[in-house]
Amino acid sequence: MVEQPDHEDLDDPLFDALCEQWEHIVTGYMQFEDRRPVMLYDIQEKRIYAYQYEGFKAEMSPKSQASLADQYERAGALGQMVVFVRDNEAKRLVSYLLDYK
Numbered sequence: 001m002v003e004q005p006d007h008e009d010l011d012d013p014l015f016d017a018l019c020e021q022w023e024h025i026v027t028g029y030m031q032f033e034d035r036r037p038v039m040l041y042d043i044q045e046k047r048i049y050a051y052q053y054e055g056f057k058a059e060m061s062p063k064s065q066a067s068l069a070d071q072y073e074r075a076g077a078l079g080q081m082v083v084f085v086r087d088n089e090a091k092r093l094v095s096y097l098l099d100y101k
Helices: 013-020 022-031 053-058 062-078
Strands: 038-042 047-051 080-087 092-099
Touching: 013 022, 013 080, 013 092, 022 038, 022 047, 038 053, 047 053, 053 062, 062 080, 062 092
Parallel strands: 038 080
Antiparallel strands: 038 047, 080 092
């Protein structure tokens, strides 16, 4: 079993949704670990996606691209992964930088 990540904000419904799918997210990441994908969990679809960094980044606004670039660089240096959780109903997309090993 994969240990769930820690998070400072205990009242975070998107992080709670991520934790519910944590094992599946890590498994998906590990399948493509050598490519360092950006992971996305869509709450309404209940689906997990692994995206190539450049392709995912290209779909974002310039401000979000800069934020993702920073997170992705830090993730590589720290041996972590970038995970996004999307809630289309609430119109929220939140990213997390998390240990997966």
